[in-house]
Amino acid sequence: MAKKVLVSGGAGYIGSHVTVELIEAGYDVVVADNLSNCDMTGFEGVKKITGREEIPFYQIDCCDYASVDMLFTEHKIDAVIHFAAFKAVGESVAEPLMYYRNNLVSFLNILEVAKNHGGCNVLFSSSATVYGEAEVLPVTEQTPRLPSTSPYGNTKQMCEDILRDVVFATSSSDAVINGIALRYFNPIGAHPSALIGELPRGVPNNLVPFITQTAIGKRECLSIFGNDYPTEDGTCLRDYIDVVDLAKAHVAAVSRMVEGRMKKGYEIFNVGTGRPVSVYELVSAFEKVNNLRLNYRFVDRRPGDVMAIWADTKLANEELGWKAERTVEETLASAWAWEKYLAGSGNN
Numbered sequence: 001m002a003k004k005v006l007v008s009g010g011a012g013y014i015g016s017h018v019t020v021e022l023i024e025a026g027y028d029v030v031v032a033d034n035l036s037n038c039d040m041t042g043f044e045g046v047k048k049i050t051g052r053e054e055i056p057f058y059q060i061d062c063c064d065y066a067s068v069d070m071l072f073t074e075h076k077i078d079a080v081i082h083f084a085a086f087k088a089v090g091e092s093v094a095e096p097l098m099y100y101r102n103n104l105v106s107f108l109n110i111l112e113v114a115k116n117h118g119g120c121n122v123l124f125s126s127s128a129t130v131y132g133e134a135e136v137l138p139v140t141e142q143t144p145r146l147p148s149t150s151p152y153g154n155t156k157q158m159c160e161d162i163l164r165d166v167v168f169a170t171s172s173s174d175a176v177i178n179g180i181a182l183r184y185f186n187p188i189g190a191h192p193s194a195l196i197g198e199l200p201r202g203v204p205n206n207l208v209p210f211i212t213q214t215a216i217g218k219r220e221c222l223s224i225f226g227n228d229y230p231t232e233d234g235t236c237l238r239d240y241i242d243v244v245d246l247a248k249a250h251v252a253a254v255s256r257m258v259e260g261r262m263k264k265g266y267e268i269f270n271v272g273t274g275r276p277v278s279v280y281e282l283v284s285a286f287e288k289v290n291n292l293r294l295n296y297r298f299v300d301r302r303p304g305d306v307m308a309i310w311a312d313t314k315l316a317n318e319e320l321g322w323k324a325e326r327t328v329e330e331t332l333a334s335a336w337a338w339e340k341y342l343a344g345s346g347n348n
């Protein structure tokens with residue numbers, strides 16, 4: 001019988017891509033989302049891509065213990081992938097209580113319910129933000145985490161630690177929790193079908209949605225934050241990973257958990273490409289591959305930005321048997337195809 005995966009936050013950008021890849025790999029999926037930061041576009045897209053009309057969807061808030069408990073009562077869950085969280089750095093600085101409550105309580109509920117239902121495999125969606133401004137690049141999973149500069153980043157570090165502690169405490173019990181934290185670098189792009197992609201509410205914080213919205217005319221001009229960094233072209237370096245590649249890393253990690261191939265009860269993997277790309281290079285590649293000119297200007301640095309970060313991907317490549325495959329050009333073409341799809345579908 002197919003293993004069943006609960007995807008919390010499964011209607012969102014990364015969650016929807018992961019749901020597609022899980023289904024295509026033969027998993028049964030249950031999606032839970034409170035739709036606080038997205039609508040049903042992503043989930044409808046998942047159904048279209050996979051041709052599955054019957055994927056169970058629950059509009060619930062994981063901060064409500066009884067709702068999470070109901071999911072585990074109605075379904076025999078073999079693994080949970082927990083995406084349901086807020087993710088805007090600036091907003092978290094302004095609204096720390098909202099961030100701590102939402103991101104911590106929802107994860108605590110998932111873990112507690114999983115434990116009370118006899119244990120489970122839990123994959124936590126973490127971030128390269130835990131490394132801060134690392135001194136040595138690329139970062140490995142052993143690179144020390146640095147104190148976070150935002151409540152958002154704090155919640156990622158705290159949830160990693162909570163998972164580690166719960167794994168340890170349950171390891172010799174009859175309700176074992178196994179855990180994997182995937183530290184994402186910069187997920188970008190969209191599914192090749194252009195039926196799902198990133199759909200930020202309001203003005204995008206992240207680079208690629210700002211680029212595509214500028215290209216389509218929704219925004220006047222892209223501001224490139226800083227061209228005076230000590231990098232080759234003066235702009236920041238990041239490790240941009242295609243969202244479908246990222247989604248496949250989740251399938252590899254879930255399979256490792258449900259097939260009992262973990263080497264420790266709690267494991268951490270960097271999910272990136274290992275390739276640093278500057279903001280300027282990314283903008284130029286977007287223009288070139290999509291054959292257009294983007295309106296942009298250089299402005300001051302954005303407070304809180306790190307100059308450079310990219311992943312050492314050896315551990316994920318070797319242990320998960322996974323590797324990022326799409327080129328930046330392919331990914332940027334997919335991001336543009338998605339923006340154009342949105343413009344045509346009246347969803348913009």
Ligand code: UD1
Nearest residue numbers: 089127129205206207208210223224225236279302304305
């Ligand atoms: C950001 C968060 C990170 C979070 C991730 C989630 C910060 C400091 N970091 O990563 O904690 O996990 O989003 O998606 O907010 N840029 C521009 N113009 C723009 C937008 C971005 O030049 O309009 C530049 C940034 O300065 C940065 C790069 O593009 O160098 C990528 O920015 P972004 O997409 O926001 O991701 P991060 O800042 O790396």
